[in-house]
Structures are given as C-alpha cells and as structure tokens.
Amino acid sequence: MELSSIYTELIMEHSRSSRNRRLLEEKDREERGHNPNCGDDITLQIKFAGGKIDDLAFTGSGCAISQASTSIMIDLIKGKGKEEALELIDIFLRLIKGDGLTEEEEEKLGEAVVLKNISYMPARVKCAVLAWHTLKELIKS
Amino acid sequence: MSRVALNYIYNENARTRRPIIINKEMGNKINPYLLKKDFPVFQDKVDGRELIYLDNAATTQKPYTVIEAVRKYSQQFHGNPHRGAHYLSVKATELYDQARQKVREFIKARSAKEIIFTRNTTEAINLVAYSYGMNFIDEGDEIVLSIAEHHSNILPWQQVARSRRARLKYMYLDEDGRLSKDEVKSKITERTKLVCLTHMSNVLGTIFPVREIIEYAHQKGALVLIDGAQGIPHVEVDVQELNADFYVFSGHKMLGPMGIGVLYAREELLEVMPPFLSGGDMIEYVSEDTASFAPLPEKFEAGTQNVEGAVGLAAAIDYLNSIGMDKIHQHEQDLTAYALERMQGISYLTLYGPTDLEERGGIISFNVAGIHPHDLASIVDLDGIALRAGHHCAQPLMKYLQLVASCRISFYLYNTKEDIDQLIDSLDRARSWFSNGTK
Ligand SMILES: Cc1ncc(COP(=O)(O)O)c(C=O)c1O
Ligand SMILES: [Zn+2]
Numbered sequence: 001m002e003l004s005s006i007y008t009e010l011i012m013e014h015s016r017s018s019r020n021r022r023l024l025e026e027k028d029r030e031e032r033g034h035n036p037n038c039g040d041d042i043t044l045q046i047k048f049a050g051g052k053i054d055d056l057a058f059t060g061s062g063c064a065i066s067q068a069s070t071s072i073m074i075d076l077i078k079g080k081g082k083e084e085a086l087e088l089i090d091i092f093l094r095l096i097k098g099d100g101l102t103e104e105e106e107e108k109l110g111e112a113v114v115l116k117n118i119s120y121m122p123a124r125v126k127c128a129v130l131a132w133h134t135l136k137e138l139i140k141s
Numbered sequence: 142m143s144r145v146a147l148n149y150i151y152n153e154n155a156r157t158r159r160p161i162i163i164n165k166e167m168g169n170k171i172n173p174y175l176l177k178k179d180f181p182v183f184q185d186k187v188d189g190r191e192l193i194y195l196d197n198a199a200t201t202q203k204p205y206t207v208i209e210a211v212r213k214y215s216q217q218f219h220g221n222p223h224r225g226a227h228y229l230s231v232k233a234t235e236l237y238d239q240a241r242q243k244v245r246e247f248i249k250a251r252s253a254k255e256i257i258f259t260r261n262t263t264e265a266i267n268l269v270a271y272s273y274g275m276n277f278i279d280e281g282d283e284i285v286l287s288i289a290e291h292h293s294n295i296l297p298w299q300q301v302a303r304s305r306r307a308r309l310k311y312m313y314l315d316e317d318g319r320l321s322k323d324e325v326k327s328k329i330t331e332r333t334k335l336v337c338l339t340h341m342s343n344v345l346g347t348i349f350p351v352r353e354i355i356e357y358a359h360q361k362g363a364l365v366l367i368d369g370a371q372g373i374p375h376v377e378v379d380v381q382e383l384n385a386d387f388y389v390f391s392g393h394k395m396l397g398p399m400g401i402g403v404l405y406a407r408e409e410l411l412e413v414m415p416p417f418l419s420g421g422d423m424i425e426y427v428s429e430d431t432a433s434f435a436p437l438p439e440k441f442e443a444g445t446q447n448v449e450g451a452v453g454l455a456a457a458i459d460y461l462n463s464i465g466m467d468k469i470h471q472h473e474q475d476l477t478a479y480a481l482e483r484m485q486g487i488s489y490l491t492l493y494g495p496t497d498l499e500e501r502g503g504i505i506s507f508n509v510a511g512i513h514p515h516d517l518a519s520i521v522d523l524d525g526i527a528l529r530a531g532h533h534c535a536q537p538l539m540k541y542l543q544l545v546a547s548c549r550i551s552f553y554l555y556n557t558k559e560d561i562d563q564l565i566d567s568l569d570r571a572r573s574w575f576s577n578g579t580k
Binding site for chain 2: 001002003004006007012037038039040061062063064065121123124127
C-alpha cells in the first residue's frame, strides 16, 4: 500500500484542522475515550437541541488517524438526530471492520469513507474507531 | 520414509545451513550480510517487501539451525521427559538436560541446579516474586526498583509490596538516562531486602552498572534480581562474576523460540524457596495429604515442560557462541555509533537516552517532530521497516520522561548500516509528506 492511500490529503488536512477542536461554551455531556496502547486520548463534548445534535467538538491528542477520524466524524454528525447518528456510527464501524458496505451506505458516510483503507491495517483500527465508540457512549448514556 | 533416509536429509540441511563462521580476512568484525543468509526470514520478501527488522528488543528472528533443531526434536525425539523408560522419553530427557547444561555454561553458573526453565522473563520474575517475595519479604522491608523497569519487573513487586506491606522505592535516572551513584546510594539502604534492576533499558538503551550496584546492595544486605531480557542477548554475562542472586531472561530475544525462558538463582536461595507451581514432575513422594518435593531444579518445574523450546534455546546459544558474544556486542556498538551519529544530525529528530557509547547498547528511542509515533511506525512499515512505537511496556518510565510514546529501533547481529540508511530515508519521506502533504 502507498503512503498516499492511507494518509490521504483529506486525512492530513483533518488531522491538522482546528475547526472542531475546541471546548463548547454550553454542553450537555462530555465523554473521554482513550487507547492506552497508542496514547490517543480525546474528549468529546455534545450539546443537544430539539432532539438533534446541535453542537459537537473535541479536545485531546493522538495520532493523525485518530485525530482526523474525530474531526471527520464531527463534520458528519453535527446537526443529525440521535437515531441517525447511531446508524452512521454503526455503518462506519462496519466499514473499518472490513465489511462490504452498500453504495448507499458509503454515500451516507460521505468523507468518512476515506478511512476505509484502515481496515487493511489491523494495528490502527483502534485509532480510527476511537471517536466513534466514544460518541456512541455519549449519545446512549 | 525410514528414519535413516530422514536423517540423511537433515544432515544435508545441517551442512548447507550451518552458521557461517566469520572468515579470517574480516578480523574481529561480523559480516551481517553473511549472517543474514542464516536467517530464512531474510531470504524471502515479507508481505511483498524486503524486510528491515529493527524490532529486536521485542523479539528476534531465528536462524535455520534453531528452526531445524526444533523440527528435528519434534520429528525424531519427542517424548515426555522424566516419565518413561522408553527410547523417546529417555531421549527427550537427555535433550532437556543438555539444554540446561548449555544454559549453565553460557551464563557460567556453578551448577545446572541453578537453571530453572520458565516460559519467559515475566514468568521467571513472578516465580521469584511469589516464591521468594511472598515468603521472605516482610512488613517494612523495602523493594528497590529502577524507574526504567519493564512492567514485568514492576507488577509482581507491586503485588508483593501490597500483600507483605513492604515498601516499593524507585531509583530515578539523570537527564541522560543513567543511574547515578548518588541515586543508588540514597535509595538502597539497610532496610532494602531486594533490588530489581534491568540490565539494559528496553526504552533508552542504557546499560546499567549492574556489577557495581549488586556489590553495593550486598554490602547493605539486600539481594538483587537482574532482568536480563535485554542483557544476555547482547553482552557476555557471567553470573558468578556479577554475583547476581537472580538473573532472568527470555529465549525469544536471543534467537530462540518463544515460550522458553530462564531463571538463574543461587542454589542456596532455591533450596529455601518453596515451589511456585505444584503438580506433576516436581515431587518425590505424594500421599493423600502431603508431598515431598523433587530436588533442584525439578522442584520449580511443575508439569510437562517445553522441551522443544529448551532444545531451540540450546541451538540459539550454539549459534551465538559460534559467532562470539564479544563480536556481537561490538557489531551492535558499531551500528549504534553510526545510527546516533546520523540521527543526531537530523533536526526534526529528538533522541532519548545516553549519548556516551560506553553506557548504552543498541536500543534507540526517538521522536519525529510533527508525527505521532504510531503514525510513523505505520508509515515506515509501508517501506518494509519493522520498528516499535508506544510506551514499550514501561509506562512509569515514559511518565517520568514526560513522554506519551516514542519510536524505538533495536539492533541485533544481522542488522547493517544500510538498514539504518534505509530507515533514515523512510523518515525523511514521512517527514516531508507530513509537512507538505506531498512526497
Ligand atoms: C527489559 C525487559 N524485561 C522483561 C521483558 C518481558 O519479556 P517476556 O515478554 O519475554 O516475558 C522485556 C521484553 O518485552 C524486556 O525488554
Ligand atoms: Zn492512534
């Protein structure tokens, strides 16, 4: 595999972006997720309004895959309803597990599909799914 | 095929695949390109790429002779040792005993009774912790560790300290990753019962002055356990000269198989220590309520043992001896000097550990500015380079160094300067991709 097919420009851009990396002024809940092995450590903050995810942001540090995946997830999930968010999380986790997705499912994931090649790198799967598992906890708790 | 025919094939293999002895013109130096030919893993591409293996501190690769020895044992001599009078059982017993003798000679122990086979370093340390620690360490006693210990040499002592109400004390390192005399003297006191120290740090590469520390600890009346997982594979060890009370190591970090390790302990200590595990093979007589234990070393080897592991370890020792530990060490020092010189000149690299070659071995931890170690490990893996990233099972040390993670390369006899050049090329590519998003 090529460097450019894993650390794609989109992933590099998101891993460096500060757009979603902030503290919310008003939050309903927050949840920390970390990978002891890799040292990835993120905290998600969430604000609901009218049954929708009104705002979502993160702080923390970690590898490029974990940071990019978090940022991409936030772009995708913000503004969605809880049920829809849980469905997207489920689709993403299946993508990284290497399950084949339908075209329709891939479309739903939008930019997050760029993380697909991580499914070929078992050592990095945890980095890619960290934020998504953390969000699932956050929504369900 | 008859046994005779099989033997013929093995001998053929043994002849063509014998370790390549260093030829005279090379003087005292190892030729790693020749040695690589002894290791099948380097003959084929690994996952489609030429392998550059720089993760020897985690585990080492195996020469043909080790693979052959294990295969030959499994095919021709496999029986349960100590349990029967038939040919295979006798043969397995003989090979197991020979392996123990081989280990004894290699580390220059006084007696084969002092060599206990375990699964690995971790089990050997646990044996000492549960058998010696839980019975001879008392309330108020101190167990002194270095902050550079592997989790394997920390967790068992935390258990002992908790159960026995003993105190754990850490010796900290100076800025260059060394243990100063002052630190040693301020931590090891009359109250110290046991000092547990790694021979070489598996993160920083520091080789600790174990002989001096053992001597000082003995003056204070303490015993010393040396974690030799990163010692034995790389430097000549004479346990009597060191005067270590316990010295432990793993076969898989010295060209041998996984699942075989060694506890060396002085006979007087093993005599008074109770068995760690009990069951078959470690007894003399068993009645309904009690049992008497077998003499050393069987007292500490309960259940059917890993004979193929021991046979493989013996073959690994033969291989190392055929090269010479002094030459292996010198080769690693040459590689370390070369790597440090090249890496120190690169502005985006931060190196950890001693700069003085006298105080270190072939393990180098570093970070690349702007690239998380786990990303770096994945990126260089695309170029066929195996290195380690993370906390290296030494979280207290990492915390002390204020590091979340680092990259680590570690050398062995088959590594070349070219391996280091290729690594640096790969680091350069990673660095430019991460700073510009292009190659
Ligand atoms: C210094 C040190 N101690 C202990 C260990 C544990 O060895 P093992 O996993 O073979 O028990 C290692 C290797 O990972 C090590 O480097
Ligand atoms: Zn990660």
